[in-house]
Amino acid sequence: MITRFTDIINGLKDFDRKFTNGELVSKMLRSLSKDWNSLRMLIDNIKDVNTYPLEELYGTLMTYELNNTKTKEKTRRNKEKMKEPPKWKIVLKSTNDEGSSNTNMSDEELDDLVLLVKK
Known part of the structure; x- marks a missing residue:
């Protein structure tokens, strides 16, 4: 944006149009988008534009742009983390009964348990 602004001003200087420093600062501040309103108002109120x-x-x-970019990136990452589904942890109780077999479990239940353990 700064390069573009400078190119336009230099082009106008070629046509013998002279600008004061205050005019250039005012024009630059007016050209900023709504995202920059807070900085624009701060400079207008604290600094003498002329x-x-x-x-x-x-x-x-x-x-301001560097700090704003870092803040937006951090906010975006936090939003992405919040959108991720929670990672559930399953704890299975282990028993070791000697001599017992899995006869009280059906084949279907055993298959479900094997799939669960594989995940």
């Missing part, structure tokens, strides 16, 4: 250096504004915008 004396705020354009290079410092560029640095502020880049820093």
Whole structure:
């Protein structure tokens, strides 16, 4: 965005259009999307736009974007984790009766148990 803004301003300078620093800072702030409203309002209220250096504004915008990107990525990862189904753990009680057999279990129940253990 900064490169594009600079290209447009340089193109206008070729047509003998001169801009003050305050005009450039104001134009840059107005061109920001709604996602940047909080930063725009902060700069408007705290800094004097007419004396705020354009290079410092560029640095502020880049820093804000980096921090905002990290925050959005962290939020996205947290949402994905919340969407994952819970990982259920099954605990089976083990008994070791010598001499007993699995005759009290049907073949169908044994097959289900084998499938459960394989999972």
